[in-house]
Amino acid sequence: MTVLVAGAAATWAMVGLIWLIQLVHYPMLVGWSTADPVRAAAFHQRRISFVVGPLMAVEGVTALVLLVSRPDTMGAVSAWAAAALLGVALASTVLIQVPLHGRLAAGPDEEAADRLCSTNWIRTVAWTLRGLVLAAVLIA
Secondary structure (H helix, E strand, C coil): CHHHHHHHHHHHHHHHHHHHHHHHHHHHHHHHHHHCHHHHHHHHHHHHHHHHHHHHHHHHHHHHHHHHCCCCCCCHHHHHHHHHHHHHHHHHHHHHHHHHHHHHHHCCCHHHHHHHHHHHHHHHHHHHHHHHHHHHHHHC
């Protein structure tokens, strides 16, 4: 049960963070990207890693553990759904958001900034659904 609670806590921290990024930070970054893209991208990349790195690590480890050893309140479908949703969020991060941040760091790129905001909904939805799956298991 401790693993489930730790995973759910990290996930809900990411849910709050991703909604903040979606509704506040990325729209603000879009504005910065035309004024000072290199500085904005470097600032974001340098600071965000300290916040999301530990949370993503806890999520990854707990997701793997829960696939192998689940509490009685968690069925296999819930464990696999939560892991798959984390996989979607992480794949989107690596394959879409990180390259877009790289484009913004190279210079003004309005298309990359707009795509960063629009494609981040993938992660926002995935983390929110993952949080709901884990919450449902904890409440059951």
